Amino acid sequence: MSTNIRPLLSALRRNPTGALLVAVQVAITLAVLVNAAWIVAQRIEKIEQPTGIDTRDTFEIDILGLSKRFEVAQAESEDLAYLRGLPGVVTATATLGTPLTLNGGDTDLARSPGTDAPSLPANFLEVGDQGLRALEVPLVAGRNFRAGEIRPAGKHTPISEVIITRSLARALFAHGNALGQAVYEDNNDPLTIIGITRDFMGPQLGAPAYNTVLLPEMPGEGGFYGLLVRARPGMRATVLREAKEHIGASHRHAVIAETMTLTSAKRQFEANNRNMAIFLTSVTALMVAVCCLGIFGLTTFNVSSRTRQIGTRRALGARKRDVVRHFMLENSLILAAGALPGAVLALAVGNWLTARYGLPRLDLAYLAGGIVVLWGTGLLAAWQPARRAAGIPPSVATRTI
Amino acid sequence: MLRMQDISKIYRTDLIETHALRDFSLRVGQGEFVAVSGPSGSGKTTFLTIAGLLENFDTGTYELDGRDVSRLTDDGRSRIRNEKIGFIFQGFNLIPDLDLFDNVDVPLRYRRMKADERRKRIESALDLVGLASRMKHLPSQLSGGQQQRVAIARAIAGDPALILADEPTGNLDSLMARQIMDLLEKINDMGTTIVLVTHDPELARRAQRNIHIVDGLVIDSPPYEARESQRAARAGTSPD
Known part of the structure; x- marks a missing residue:
């Protein structure tokens, strides 16, 4: 031949x-x-792949301010107090970024500062100190954010701590322990890794599914924030209905932009x-x-x-x-x-x-x-x-x- | 070498039947140079396609080089064509994208011959037809007469027992036609049997024996035994 x-x-x-x-x-x-x-x-x-989060009992309500008179920080605080006091709610957190959806942001994390440093893409979630609990994501190393480390809504004080997933930690520090190490977004100040979680899917933008980083920040930029609520098993529908009615009625200068259960987010994903x-x-x-x-x-x-x-x-x-x-x-x-x-x-x-x-x-x-x-x-x-x-x-x- | 007995070939369409050959019988001996002539539509080409195992026939028997080839499989016919028969076509039928060497190589490759042996045969065949120095040329770079010489080289490279030439000078001028006929006679003198199909009486006269076909029937065929005397006549000596 x-x-x-x-x-x-x-x-x-x-x-x-x-x-x-x-x-x-x-x-x-x-x-x-x-x-x-x-x-x-x-x-x-x-x-x-498993999502790594509690999709069955969790939902999110997104609030959008309609005027400059909308006090985001105060509204967030009131909403969270209401939700946490609601029977059937395990916990609630303010958030920017919805797991399993395209709502959120992505960034590049590097082990050294500078735009030329080799970096890894990661999807991020802005959450308060109840973020991990609301998602039902356990830490495998390190600690959770403390209340004092959370940047309030509308403030621009620097963030210096982050929590990342195990996959991201391994990708960033293949040959060592990521805990306590610093990572960088472009030329910004170092972000110390204070906790490593079990793998879970944050927002699904450009980064691999499990490359998630949690930022200690109460959202509110542009008058927009999300409320991530985890209900007790079997209580989600009731809690969602009550929360929607109450929050919808309580804000004079804002509206509910969207409500979504993480079950439907997963289905959509x-x-x-x-x-x-x-x-x-x-x-x-x-x-x-x-x-x-x-x-x-x-x-x-x-x-x-x-x-x-x-x-x-x-x-x-x-x-x-x-x-x-x-x-x-x-x-x-x-x-x-x-x-x-x-x-x-x-x-x-x-x-x-x-x-x-x-x-x-x-x-x-x-x-x-x-x-x-x-x-x-x-x-x-x-x-x-x-x-x-x-x-x-x-x-x-x-x-x- | 070639023995056809009562061969019939009918071409059928929905409307008509054409009897191309009727009870066609012919015997060609080893080393003969036979010309088959006849008017257009007489059955010359049908005879050639059947003699060359290019087509089946309907009735009769055909022996080639001592073997009955009447009922061979398609593969069997291909093998006999490849090993026993060399074809020379009116239109040369060289492959335009292949140089002369590769053109002559075509039938040898189908014989699964080793590369060294093929090269030796190709060079020798091209040398015989006077084109050894142009073996890397393409057919389009040659004249018609040269192309036909390449086709002759291709036909003889496999050392066939029988060469079937279908109007080999039909596309050539008279000078080139004479050169081709000289070459065919030279090959015949080397012992290869040649059957030449032509409508040109002048060319036919150069063969040792002439067979005339009309309407698919052999109407004039000098006996096979006349071959020796004709050969002697061509050489200018007495057969005795």
Whole structure:
């Protein structure tokens, strides 16, 4: 088989346009296929991973001030006092950022200051000292925020302590204990890690699912804050109804912007990931199909334009399977010519996704799998026209037209 | 070498049947140079396609080089074509994207021959047709006569027992046609049997034996035994 490669290559070199276009198509498709498959795998993993928080008993009410007369700090304080005194409530905290949703923020944390320092993306939640309890997330090391460490709403005093998840701690300090270490957001002052929690999913923005950092801060920027409430088992619906009625009526210059149970947030989170996986799978399948159409089209064209040549080969002794093999080998070479730059492109895109969106580094098994899938479907696309070529009778060689 | 007995070939469409060959019988001996001629539509090309195992026939028997090839499988026919028959076509049928070396190499590759042996045969065949120095050229860089010489090199490289030439000079001017015929005679003198299909009486006269076909029937075929005397006549000596 290998002995047939040289004349095939030299023939392709002399007539490269069609093959080159298909090879470029293969390269782009491979890069998309591999990275899309990797992203889909991450999305599916996210759906299957435990959230690490109490979604069954927890809900959030978001308050939005409508005028400058809305006293955020005072309103927050009153709301929390009311909620904590409500029968059926375990605890409540003010928060900016809703776990499992796109409400919140993300940041980059580094082990040293400066914009050039290598950093890791992390999603953050602003919470009070009852944050961990409201989420029912236990500490695995260190301590919780103290009341005095929480920055009041509307103040701009520096924050100097943070609590992070175990995954983030391991990612930041792979070879040592993160507790007591300092991390940095750009050029800001050091943030000391005072506690490490069991892994849980904060807001799901650009960072990996479990890369969460808790900031000791009462939100209120722009007159907006959230109230995260954990009810006693079975009491959530009642508590939510009562809280909504009371808070809705108690603020003259604010409204309830949104209420959401974390059960529905989780459902939405799963749906988002599932939809993204379906979308990426569909788009990728479409790209693979278009690529296969290109291969099919090129092979069909080659068969049509080489009818006499195929007849001549048959007359000179080629068996039907030799003709099929000829076209399969030719397409293998085109696929290889596309797969090689495609693999480099896939790795480059993977690296960019890692650097830009904190996606885990591309698993090379996905690259190998992508090559096998594209190779297989590509050859499948060439199979039918190759079989048709094999059906060309050798007597065609004697026809003068 | 070639023995056809009562071969019939009918082409059928929805409306008509065309009897291309009727009870066609022919015997060609080892080392003969036979010309098959006849008017257009007489069945010359059908004879060639059947003799070359390019098509099946409906009735009759066909022996090639002592072997009954009437009922071979497709693969079996391919193998016989590859090993026993060399084809020379009117339109040369060279593969335009391959250089001369690779063109001559095509049938040898299908024979799964080793690279060294192939190279030796290709160089020798191209040398015989006077194109050894141009083996890296493409067919498009050659004249028609040169292309036909490459096709002849391709036909003889596999050392076939029989060469079937289908109007090999049909696309050439008279000078080139003579050169091609000289070459075919040279190859025949080396012992290879040649069957030349042509409508040109002048070319046919250069063969040792002429077979005339009309309406799929052999109407004039000097006996096979006349071969030796014709050969002697061409050499200018008495057969006795």
